[in-house]
Amino acid sequence: MTDLRHPIFARLYPRLDAATAKAGGSEHRAELLAEASGRVLEVGAGYGANFAHYPPEVTEVVAVEPEPRLRARAAALAARAPVPVTVRPGVAEDLDADDASFDVAVASLVLCSVRDPVRALAELRRVLRPGGELRYYEHVRGSTPGKVRFQRWTDVVWPYLAGGCHVSRRTDEWIAGSGFTVRTERRFEFPDTRGNPASPHVIGIAVRD
Template sequence: MTADHVHPIFARIYPRLDAAAARAGGAAHRDELLAGARGRVLELGAGHGANFAHYPAEVTEVVAIEPEPGLRARAVAAAAATAVPVAVRAGVAEDLDLDDASFDVAVASLVLCSVGDPVRALSELRRVLRPGGELRYYEHVRAVTPGAVRFQKYTDVFWPYLAAGCHVSRPTGEWIARSGFTVRSERRFAFPDSRLNPASPHLIGVAVRD
């Protein structure tokens, strides 16, 4: 399985979109996601490194996996300017070249929407976490109301072609709860708070490997 998923247009546009989202509240969400993290951390789908500056000092190392080469290059540059040690690697979520039970924390941040097989990716995250290790997740997910879910499913006919494989209607929270994790805390919210944005429903949570 190749470690590179090449999306050059998305790789150029996404950092700008993320910067706007950070100013609108996304930076605070990343702080919430990572507050209290400690030890050795695996970050899945690190993108251009938007999370790196939000890791607390108690984190001893971050191994950041990113399959898109343009975003990965930006992540390498971001890692060089970050206080916490960060090693950026190529890789894919469904086949992590990492040892079993070798991480204290795994981070999935706006990535499970776009991996080819999210259930397998969660299985891999569980494998590399030590028993009792934490999965911290910040994802846009399937809506709650039937009308909003229908809107998302219609959107998913074309959305993945525009957004590097991203799907807006995935029940990611349900998958996490069924993948060998116990959900310790979870918050559902809209970001942005707009019914016209199919990616608005979000979750931030912490789950523990059983």
């Protein structure tokens, strides 16, 4: 199955993300992709918010998105991207790509919502060449007991409202334990507002062992 339909979320997300971009999200995406090069696979590309930030050293982007409304918007943005971008249906847990066929894989605010993040990471590792980079920008589990409790309670209902998103996942720990060596990682709060269960974020680069 390559289509996962979240029609309400798909309508709202581009508007919500536009507001987040003005608060600093656009700079985070630029940081994520700085100095990327070669052939890139982006999973969960959404409506294509990353496309404008790919540097010219990137020769091709294959962008996978399972939500059809978001995928259509991504295809429209791909036509205006500064590098060649092809948008395809698909899910991160079952990638239609050859082994070791990409130099870089990009996971941007998506591992929170895939059904099986450990399997998705195994697939990303499979399609990366040895020494290839996984670049990730994700919100993750908090670092204090109070935050974690708040996130667990939020996850009772949040995934049903936000396209399957979970706010309490240990995504950074799973990356480090999935056959990758973390080269750089920056942890930060964004947006740093009181009562935001999704504020703990990481941006990092991990290399396929």
